[in-house]
Amino acid sequence: xxxxxxIQRATxxxxxxxxxxVRGALSDLFWRRPKVLLLLMLLPPVLWLGIxxxxxxxxxxxxxxxxxxxxxxxxxxxxxxKTYGDLFQAANLDIILRTVTMAAxxxxxxxIIAFPIAYYAARYARGRWKALFYLGIMLPLWxxxxxxxxxxxxxxxxxxxxxxxxGKLHLQWLIDAWxxxxxxxxxxxxxxxxxxxxxxxxxxxxxxxxxxxxxxERVPGNLVEASSDLGASPGQTFRNVLFPLALPGIxxxxxxxxxxxxxxxxxxxxxxxxxxxxxxxxxSQQGTAGNIPLAAAFTVVPIVIMGFYLWGAKRMGAFxxx
Amino acid sequence: xxSFLKSCTALTVALTFSGQAVAQVKELGKGEGQVNIVAWPxxxxxxxxxxxxxWVTSFEKETGCKVNVKTANTSDEMVSxxxxxxxxxxxxxxxxxxxxxxxxxxxxxxxxLIPSWKTVDERLKDAPWFTVGGVHxxxxxxxxxxxxxxxxxxxxxxxKSWNIVFEEMKLPDGKSNKGxxxxxxxxxxxxxxxNYLMFHKxxxxxxxxxxxxxxxYKAALELLRVQRTLVGRYWHDAAIQVxxxxxxxxxxxxxxxxxxxxxxxxxxxxxxxxxxxxxTGWADTTMMEADSANPNCAYMWMEHSLSPKVQGDVSAWFxxxxxxxxxxxxxxxxxxxxxxxxxxxxFDKIKFWKTPVSKCATENDQCVxxxxxxxxxxGVIGGR
Numbered sequence: 001x002x003x004x005x006x007i008q009r010a011t012x013x014x015x016x017x018x019x020x021x022v023r024g025a026l027s028d029l030f031w032r033r034p035k036v037l038l039l040l041m042l043l044p045p046v047l048w049l050g051i052x053x054x055x056x057x058x059x060x061x062x063x064x065x066x067x068x069x070x071x072x073x074x075x076x077x078x079x080x081x082k083t084y085g086d087l088f089q090a091a092n093l094d095i096i097l098r099t100v101t102m103a104a105x106x107x108x109x110x111x112i113i114a115f116p117i118a119y120y121a122a123r124y125a126r127g128r129w130k131a132l133f134y135l136g137i138m139l140p141l142w143x144x145x146x147x148x149x150x151x152x153x154x155x156x157x158x159x160x161x162x163x164x165x166x167g168k169l170h171l172q173w174l175i176d177a178w179x180x181x182x183x184x185x186x187x188x189x190x191x192x193x194x195x196x197x198x199x200x201x202x203x204x205x206x207x208x209x210x211x212x213x214x215x216x217e218r219v220p221g222n223l224v225e226a227s228s229d230l231g232a233s234p235g236q237t238f239r240n241v242l243f244p245l246a247l248p249g250i251x252x253x254x255x256x257x258x259x260x261x262x263x264x265x266x267x268x269x270x271x272x273x274x275x276x277x278x279x280x281x282x283x284s285q286q287g288t289a290g291n292i293p294l295a296a297a298f299t300v301v302p303i304v305i306m307g308f309y310l311w312g313a314k315r316m317g318a319f320x321x322x
Numbered sequence: 323x324x325s326f327l328k329s330c331t332a333l334t335v336a337l338t339f340s341g342q343a344v345a346q347v348k349e350l351g352k353g354e355g356q357v358n359i360v361a362w363p364x365x366x367x368x369x370x371x372x373x374x375x376x377w378v379t380s381f382e383k384e385t386g387c388k389v390n391v392k393t394a395n396t397s398d399e400m401v402s403x404x405x406x407x408x409x410x411x412x413x414x415x416x417x418x419x420x421x422x423x424x425x426x427x428x429x430x431x432x433x434x435l436i437p438s439w440k441t442v443d444e445r446l447k448d449a450p451w452f453t454v455g456g457v458h459x460x461x462x463x464x465x466x467x468x469x470x471x472x473x474x475x476x477x478x479x480x481x482k483s484w485n486i487v488f489e490e491m492k493l494p495d496g497k498s499n500k501g502x503x504x505x506x507x508x509x510x511x512x513x514x515x516x517n518y519l520m521f522h523k524x525x526x527x528x529x530x531x532x533x534x535x536x537x538x539y540k541a542a543l544e545l546l547r548v549q550r551t552l553v554g555r556y557w558h559d560a561a562i563q564v565x566x567x568x569x570x571x572x573x574x575x576x577x578x579x580x581x582x583x584x585x586x587x588x589x590x591x592x593x594x595x596x597x598x599x600x601x602t603g604w605a606d607t608t609m610m611e612a613d614s615a616n617p618n619c620a621y622m623w624m625e626h627s628l629s630p631k632v633q634g635d636v637s638a639w640f641x642x643x644x645x646x647x648x649x650x651x652x653x654x655x656x657x658x659x660x661x662x663x664x665x666x667x668x669f670d671k672i673k674f675w676k677t678p679v680s681k682c683a684t685e686n687d688q689c690v691x692x693x694x695x696x697x698x699x700x701g702v703i704g705g706r
Contacts, residue, residue, distance in 0.1 A: 068693060091701030098704075153562075157569035187501030187554035188570060274507055274556040275704045284696060291693050 064296035075292060083293040087301070092281070096301055099278040102193070103261035106200040107208075107254045113201070114208040114253065115246075121209075122216035137206045149199060149270050156195045156271065158188035186273055196272035203267065204260050208253035215249020216242075248317040255313055262302045278302060346430045347617050356388040357619035360403050360412040362606070363393045364640055365463070374655060375639045377632040385626075387619035404428070410614040411623060413463050413606050416451040416675040417510070423452075423459050428609040430457045435621055438628035441646050445669055451676055452607040460609035461624050462645035464636055467603040467665045467672050468506070468514070469594040471577035471585075473567070480595040484518050486574050488549050493573065500552050504566065504575035507556035507703070509695040510675060513602050514576060515542040515549070517673060521599040531602065531673050533682035539690040546702045556703060560584075567592060576601075579664045580641035596668045603672035637664060 030037040066075055067082045086092060121133045140148065154160050166172050179185040179192060186192030219242060227237040265279025276284070278298055286295035313319070359366060366389065369376030378389050392409065394400045397418035404412055404427045414422055422428045433439040439461065446462045453459070472481055476495045486493065487503045505511055516531035519541055528538050557563040557575065564584050566572045577594065585592040608627055610620050626632060633644035634653030643664050644650060650661035682689035 089697075091697065091704050091706045094704050094706065095700070153565070154569065157565075158571045159569045190570065191501075191554035269558070270562065273554070276700055281700065284700065291696070294697075 060296050060299060062296075063292050064294075064300055066293045068291050068293055083297045086294055087297050092298075095276050095278060095281050095298075098275060099262060099302075100305065102197065102200065102277070103258045105197060106204065106261045107257045109197070109201050110205050110208040110257045111212075111250050111254060114205060114212050115250070118209050118213035118216055118249075122213050123221075137209050140202075141206055145203070146266070148203065149267055152195075152199045152202065153190050153271055156188070156190035156198070158190070160188075160190070162189065190271050191273055193273060196268050199267050199271050200261050200264070204257040207256035207260065208250075211252040211256075212246060212249040215246045215252070219245045251313045251316045252319070255310065258309060259302070259306050262305065346432050347435060347621065348432065350435055350621055351618050353385050353387045353619045353622060354616040355386060355619070356390060357411065357616050357623050358390045358392070358409045359623070360392050360394055360400055360409050362413055362415075363395065365393075365413050365606075365636065366391045367635075367639060372639075375635060377626075377635050381623065381626045385619065385622045387616070387622060389623070401425075401427075404611065407611070407613070408615075410611055410616050410620040412609050412611070414452075414460070414609050415604050415606050417677045419451050419460065419607050419609060420454075420677060422609060423454050427612055428459050429612045429614070430459055431461060431610060431624070433458055433461075436461060436625050436628065438625055438646070441630075441648060442628065443645050443647055446605065446645050449605060449674070451605060451674065452609065460607040461628060463606045463608045463627060464633075464640065464642040464645065465603065465605035465672075465674075466579055466640075466642040467596065467601045467668050468576050469579060469582065469601060469665060470597050471567070471575055471582050471592060471594045473573035474591040474593050476573045480593065481574065481597060483597050484514070484576075484599050487552070487576065488515065488518055488545055490548070490552060499574070501554045502571055502573045503552050504555065504557050504563065504572050505546075505549055505553050506576055507558035509692070509699040510602070511576075512539075512542050512546065512695050512699060513673070513675075513678075515545045517602060518599050519545060529684040530682075532676050532678050533684045533689045534678070535685040535688050536690065538685075543698055543702060546699070550702055550705060578641060583641045583663075596665065596671055600671040600673060601668070602675060604675045634660070637661070 064083055065079050065081070066077050067080045069076045087096070117137075121130065125133050155162055157163070163172070163175065166175050175189070178194065179188070184192060184194045184197075186194075189195045189198075223241055223245075224237055227241045228234075232240065263279050265277060265283055268275075268277045269280060278301060282295045282298045285291045285298060364371075366378060367375045368378035368389070382388055392403065394403055397415050400412055400414055400418050401421055403409065404422055405425070412418075412422070412428070414428075419428075442462060446465070448456075448458075449462065452462070470481060470484060470487070472486075476493055478494060485491065486499055487505060491499055493499050493502070506514070512534075513531040516528055516534055516538065519526055519538070520528040520531060523541065526538050526541055528534065534542060554570070554572075555566065557566065557577075560578065560581050563572075563575065563577060564581050567575075567581075567585055568588075568590060579594065582592060582594040608624055610617070610624070614620050628646055630644070630646055630649040631653065633646045633649035634656040636642065637644045637649065638653065638655035638657075638660055641664055643661060643666055644656075649656070650666060651658060653660070678689060678692045678695055680689050680691040681687045
């Protein structure tokens, strides 16, 4: 009995009276059930992600399982894999292969060009030079994307400044020889794949330099010194120490260059041979043709490719370098 | 139960149909204070780009209807904007207009309420791209041909045929046309090829370049594959083509009077012609939304848009042609030569743009529909 009384006395003050009013009731609720508060705070971002982002993506993906009625051109809202089958038609397969090849080449070239620049910036540039370096890398990103592309169109034109320069240097034969090659050539640089490639590399290069530089900054200098102390040649040091340590940065940069090239539809429209890239195919299929299922199926292609790419990149530790 | 539901649906559809047919404005009241128009860029100018080109301000002053313009860059954009609703008028091209009529997004126009209707060019009054079953779904706005533009230094005389852009040959300056010609970067260009074949290969029996059966369609694609080997880059943007004629050594291409005027104004050695095969062309119509909220202002704008002054000004600005013959004389901006320069006398040689559909009159409903034009043209440009 006395024990009961003791327990009662000990617990009684713990149960406080309600603080009254709506605000008080709410506050009590949150205090008693912390999960309600958590739910309430998470709901808006989850709804945003779920409905606006994943939901619209899902609506898009769902479209790709419909088909277009060949006779009337109307969309047939029944599940079918026919549209995905259309992707494997020769002309569409060409578009996918063309885009992926271009994206891979642009990524490779960006990595090769970006590495020495990033290395210099990370190891040697100090103070004012470092600021100048950042400005030089970022400056092109500040000006309009379209202006840059139109400028390149003029630079690469048949009667443009590059042809003029090569003419003055008596090197015109070099351009002509390159342009006479079957796939990369064309009538002039601005109507060839070479031109498209150059402009892609120019436009996406900063996205490669910055992560590579970040990765190189994190490579401890004494490791490089230790390597040469142990008698490694500069080449060996690069292969065995510097490159493996900078690799996550390169992979991180390649995510940008690869996916941006994969999705771009402005550059190949202005510079190149008029042969379509994936982005342009999506645009024309949903726009002029009204074939939304095929456009949606085309959209799935880069999503799948990037899915695999990111999976591989994660395994190489790219996300630690972002 | 199911059949009951079906008949309900049928009834609803029938009612909607008849409802649409009756919904025509009987008389005009006072303006509602505004009118919302979907238009091509450059079609409705209020002097913001160039002070001399303004056909909106005076209308707003006279009628009290404020003009709100939403520009659209493609016919498909126009159709989707109209499907969203909220607009009163749209300047639809031949490919969009019939789709809008079929989709019941536009309403029949009571031409009695538009006094200027009687001044409209007789050749356009009953044009099939906006007249369905004798009912007018709009008033014409502007039209123009797709001419053959050429460099006058290479061609001392105007080329007589489109063959210079379709077949490999030596041009008058002794060099091949390879890499020196261009073609339009749109599936509708297949119609240009068909138009060429219609003239040169009568055995194919093409009666209308927008209505092609399988064999005729294949022949047109064959021709375009040859063209692919000649064309460095296809054009889709007027500004890029103007640039290519100046910097890429392009000497001949199908084009619009707009580019020709721009290059001539820049004193470049360029001229245009209508070759013996005839040309394709476009014609735009001002159409009124089915549930327009501002019908009175919309009618006032349609009347205003047909005045000779407006028609002449638009033509001068856009390089197109007026639908009111009176506009060709005495317009300061267009000048008395303007109509002739832009191709007024070529009307009979133009096969006006329309959407290819499988149900066609000339080939017993066995035509290749537009969506296949799109995918096959992509293939041709891709080198397939």
